[in-house]
Amino acid sequence: DQQVKQNSPSLSVQEGRISILNCDYTNSMFDYFLWYKKYPAEGPTFLISISSIKDKNEDGRFTVFLNKSAKHLSLHIVPSQPGDSAVYFCAASFAGGGADGLTFGKGTHLIIQP
Amino acid sequence: KAGVTQTPRYLIKTRGQQVTLSCSPISGHRSVSWYQQTPGQGLQFLFEYFSETQRNKGNFPGRFSGRQFSNSRSEMNVSTLELGDSALYLCASSPSGGPDTDTQYFGPGTRLTVL
Numbered sequence: 001d002q003q004v005k006q007n008s009p010s011l012s013v014q015e016g017r018i019s020i021l022n023c024d025y026t027n028s029m030f031d032y033f034l035w036y037k038k039y040p041a042e043g044p045t046f047l048i049s050i051s052s053i054k055d056k057n058e059d060g061r062f063t064v065f066l067n068k069s070a071k072h073l074s075l076h077i078v079p080s081q082p083g084d085s086a087v088y089f090c091a092a093s094f095a096g097g098g099a100d101g102l103t104f105g106k107g108t109h110l111i112i113q114p
Numbered sequence: 115k116a117g118v119t120q121t122p123r124y125l126i127k128t129r130g131q132q133v134t135l136s137c138s139p140i141s142g143h144r145s146v147s148w149y150q151q152t153p154g155q156g157l158q159f160l161f162e163y164f165s166e167t168q169r170n171k172g173n174f175p176g177r178f179s180g181r182q183f184s185n186s187r188s189e190m191n192v193s194t195l196e197l198g199d200s201a202l203y204l205c206a207s208s209p210s211g212g213p214d215t216d217t218q219y220f221g222p223g224t225r226l227t228v229l
Contacts, residue, residue: 036220043118043204043220044157089157101147101159101172102218 003027004092006105014113019077021108023090026071030092034102035064035075038087047088048075077110085112116141118207118221126227132193135224139186139207145169146188147218148180151202160203163188164210192226200228 005024013019021035031052036044050057050064050073057064063076077084087109091102119138127133139146147170148160159172163182180190186207192199202223208216 041222043206043222045220046217091157101162101170102149102157103159104149104157106156 002106003030004090004103004105006088006090006108008108009106010109010111012111012113013080015082016079019075019080019084019110019112021075021077021088021090021110023073023075023105024071025073025092027092027103028071029094030103032093033064033066033073034091034093035062036089036091036104037084038089038107044089080110080112082112082114085110118205118219120203120205120221120224122224123222124225124227126229127195128229129195129197131195132191133195133226135190135192135203135205135226137188137190137205137207137221139188139205140219143207143209143219144186145208145210145216146182146186147206147208148188148190149204149206150174151204151223152198152200157204160190195228197228200226202226 003026034049035047037047038044048059048062048064050066055066066073087107089107090105093102121136145164147162149157151157161180162170166182177193182188202225204223205221206218208218
């Protein structure tokens with residue numbers, strides 16, 4: 001039973017346009033969400049996170065939106081750049097101390113077209 | 115600061131063998147977590163060690179075990195290897211482990227192939 005789902009295995013976006021990556025979760029106890037970016041042959045790198053007490057968090061070109069009632073979050077990248085081509089993982093966790101481990105989605109491969 | 119390092123980077127084993135993977139966290143980090151990445155299941159949490167103690171464990175059989183040393187370096191062991199254990203094994207370190215307070219930094223992974 002996948003608790004964190006990324007339903008789009010891949011997404012192709014033109015350079016300069018907005019990339020929107022989506023993520024759904026089923027466990028309402030999750031209260032901390034993260035996005036990681038992964039290049040081939042490298043480990044995931046942290047991108048941006050959001051606590052459940054917020055509905056938006058912005059960091060430069062990256063914005064994460066959280067809709068708790070829909071159990072849905074999205075990552076917006078604007079404008080998209082060629083270096084953004086990578087696999088993006090959505091992850092969820094239970095906050096409050098201690099690492100219960102991150103629950104990851106299966107990832108979305110973002111391809112930025114020139 | 116040096117990043118998280120994992121050795122070896124690639125490993126080929128046969129069914130029934132056992133394997134040990136190593137992870138050196140970022141200096142000063144005391145929490146080390148292990149993850150398995152497969153095409154079918156994605157990234158799944160194996161376990162987390164903090165101050166030489168296993169603090170959390172994911173839903174994996176007992177063939178998967180680990181330990182952490184006093185210098186925070188960690189090893190992961192898989193016994194009686196099965197074909198399905200073929201995966202990328204990722205190690206992540208953080209200062210104290212709470213994902214809402216600490217960012218986890220991942221190593222490049224060890225690619226294990228079981229024949």
